[in-house]
Amino acid sequence: MRAADFIDPGTICARTNASRPEPLAGEIIVQVAACGICGSDMHMFRSGTYRDKLIRQTPEGYQVPGHEFAGTIVALGPGVDGWANGQRVVGVTGQGGGMADYVAVPVNPYQLVAIPDGVSFEDAATTEPLADGLQMIRKANILTGENIVVFGVGIIGLGVIQGIRARGLDVGALIAVDVHPARLEAALKAGATHAVNAREGDVFDQIGTITGIEQGYSGTSARIGVVFDCAGYIRHMPGPPPLETALRLIDLAGGRIVCFGGFEDRVTLELSPLIQKAPTILGSNGYAPEELGEALAMMASGKVDRGSLISHRFALDDVAAAFAAQGGADALKVILKMDSAE
Ligand SMILES: [Zn+2]
Incomplete structure (x- = not known):
């Protein structure tokens, strides 16, 4: 699968041959449609700060950022119930991995929430x-x-x-x-x-x-x-x-x-x-599970317009340009779009 690889401050690239993750017990696999670049990712990109908290390493040694994303469930690990393949979800990982075609997400109310009808993957990627x-x-x-x-x-x-x-x-x-x-x-x-x-x-x-x-x-x-x-x-x-x-x-x-x-x-x-x-x-760091749901409900009801805050969209292959854009003066939210969905 494709995945971003953060190498050193100022340097990130896209790989095409990363291993696709398999779900462990209590995890699901999300096929990522859209993944945001977070302010914390930018701290890391500029200075290396928080690197240990923002990266998931693939077996090849690629260091994949991305912890706020939306996509579709494509596999369920042992012991998972209440979720189904094909369901549209927001995932939040404590440890990166979302700037890729597929990512494993633990099933718990802090990290996995269903997307209501009418909310796009792009907007949903700004839930966290x-x-x-x-x-x-x-x-x-x-x-x-x-x-x-x-x-x-x-x-x-x-x-x-x-x-x-x-x-x-x-x-x-x-x-x-x-x-x-x-x-x-x-x-x-x-x-x-x-x-x-x-x-x-x-x-x-x-x-x-x-x-x-x-x-x-x-x-x-x-x-x-x-x-x-x-x-x-x-x-x-x-x-x-x-x-x-x-x-x-x-x-x-x-x-x-x-x-x-x-x-x-x-x-x-x-x-x-x-x-x-x-x-x-x-x-303050993070949110209560109800606040993930409230954020999505605000989008579904039209009380907030998250789309207006997405200033740039890039394909995963252009991840270096995406990080450069997020650091630019005219950036609000930069979203990476995996073209495999939506
Ligand atoms: Zn973040």
Whole structure:
């Protein structure tokens, strides 16, 4: 079968002679129709970060990324019931393998979910990042009228914005921060009220102009109740890590900062506001099984438009070009299409 092979940072290629996986007990085999390139795959592609968590090795030694994909069940391992060949599914693997014609997926509610009628394989391949956003929203426990900031509006941050709107939450300003105009434009279309380009001046000052500055005994804030940090730390970005800016922005009391974006290196932070304002900093990774189902239901009902967030489609043979595109300024979500299905 065909499979992508991640060789070293900056180098990935397509192989044609990888062994097709056989299902172990409790696994099914998915014939992949569409597989997304994740932000974590890009961290790995740029710097090697998280490589051990993002790759599945074939017997030939090919290192296959891809953990968010959709396709059709073509084989059931021993002991699997409740699933059938021909069923359309979303698979999520903890360990890559999805950028290939076939991939083994363990049967459990975190990793395998059926696709409702009317949802395309491409859209369904974006289920996992939307579910990640739904968990972040749940953890943030947004209060009525709160101002919200989303750092990094790639597929994850855009999913947070879509999720807030699809759940009908009553928020104040919903501000997207990024360095790419194409992403900021998509954020406004997805339901953000304001877009801030971090390259066009100090982020705190730009947001303070929108929401107003509050001064008090515990410091200064830009009246932000919740910050979603979907950017983390990317070595080549100038300026302080978004987490430091989040600590400046956050309300004088009761704020929450939800961290999701990966860190490519150790970081240095001005932490005084953490003590003075005592916000809650929450990490978030993954989703609850119900959030996978909720994400797909939002697509089936038309409450979210995931197709509008797919900016590029590539054949698996062009995986190197696909990774280059995902790293480009105009990329939202890049999807690899295996031409064997849909
Ligand atoms: Zn991912």
